[in-house]
Amino acid sequence: MTQPATAPTVQRVDAKHRYEILVDGKTVGLTAFRDHDDQRVFYHTEIDDAFAGQGLAALLVQQALTDVRGSGKRVVPVCPYVAKFLKNHDEFAGIADPVTPEVLQWLETVPSK
Ligand SMILES: CC(C)(COP(=O)(O)OP(=O)(O)OC[C@H]1O[C@@H](n2cnc3c(N)ncnc32)[C@H](O)[C@@H]1OP(=O)(O)O)[C@@H](O)C(=O)NCCC(=O)NCCS
Numbered sequence: 001m002t003q004p005a006t007a008p009t010v011q012r013v014d015a016k017h018r019y020e021i022l023v024d025g026k027t028v029g030l031t032a033f034r035d036h037d038d039q040r041v042f043y044h045t046e047i048d049d050a051f052a053g054q055g056l057a058a059l060l061v062q063q064a065l066t067d068v069r070g071s072g073k074r075v076v077p078v079c080p081y082v083a084k085f086l087k088n089h090d091e092f093a094g095i096a097d098p099v100t101p102e103v104l105q106w107l108e109t110v111p112s113k
Contacts, residue, residue: 008056010063019064021047021056029056031064031082034110039097040068043078043107061085065092076103 008023018032029047033040042064047056061082068075074097077083086096107113 008059010060012064012067019060019067021060023051023056029060031057031060031079032113033064034107034113035073036076036103036106038073039076039103040073041076041078041103041107042082043113045079045081057081058085062089065089065095069095078104078107 005024008021008028010019010021012019016032017034018030020027021029028051029045031042031045033042035041042061045057045061047060062085065075065082065085069092074095075082075086075092076097076099077086078099083099086092
């Protein structure tokens with residue numbers, strides 16, 4: 001397991017529709033999204049194997065959801081990790097919307113997702 005020398009940082013990369021988490025300046029994970037009107041739909045989260053089990057996904061998603069809340073948008077947790085995170089973090093309940101068949105259908109139409 002690789003241990004970070006400095007605190008991890010999270011950044012939103014709009015061009016890639018994702019938030020990335022960096023350790024010692026290197027991207028080691030991401031949570032990917034697409035915007036659907038005022039909803040930010042999260043559909044995939046991953047952390048490099050070498051950095052798994054250190055709470056990095058939790059930090060990444062916590063900061064991503066904080067950013068979403070700050071922008072006045074709402075969250076749709078298609079990604080199972082984000083869905084589980086929301087279940088365990090009531091502080092974001094007010095900005096969470098359910099995953100609907102309509103959203104899933106729309107997500108399928110998003111190019112090069
Ligand atoms: C899922 C993943 C992002 C977790 O990253 P991580 O930095 O190791 O996660 P953390 O240390 O922050 O949290 C670990 C928690 O994630 C949970 N978890 C692991 N895989 C999960 C999954 N597929 N769906 C939901 N939760 C998952 C673990 O049960 C653990 O829960 P706990 O805190 O209640 O014990 C990482 O294992 C990964 O990249 N997996 C492959 C891709 C994937 O399956 N992504 C999720 C669905 S899109």
